[in-house]
Amino acid sequence: MNATPPRKVVHKAADDRLALYDALLCLKTREELDAFLADLCTPSELRAFAERWAVARLLDEQLHSYREIASSAGASPTTVVRVARFLKEMPHQGYRLVLDRLKQKV
Numbered sequence: 001m002n003a004t005p006p007r008k009v010v011h012k013a014a015d016d017r018l019a020l021y022d023a024l025l026c027l028k029t030r031e032e033l034d035a036f037l038a039d040l041c042t043p044s045e046l047r048a049f050a051e052r053w054a055v056a057r058l059l060d061e062q063l064h065s066y067r068e069i070a071s072s073a074g075a076s077p078t079t080v081v082r083v084a085r086f087l088k089e090m091p092h093q094g095y096r097l098v099l100d101r102l103k104q105k106v
Helices: 007-026 030-040 043-061 066-073 077-088 094-105
Strands: none
Touching (some): 043 066
């Protein structure tokens, strides 16, 4: 049996993802973003996003061991390694883009 989703479903998922990006981009304040994410995500999902972002920021400082970062962020060592890999090697470079932009704002 073929495990690949039908082409129509794949395109719909991509369209839905782009629509979500457009929704996020139209928000203007932290309060608006908070309200939208509170409706969109479960509290656990929001905690997971915040945890990964905390790990990315700590890794970017290059001052702490992975164990210290896991403890400080309340993350698993696996999460720290995964975020570190995305910071260094992955082609998307989304973490790096945002970290660098935030540094420019300061």
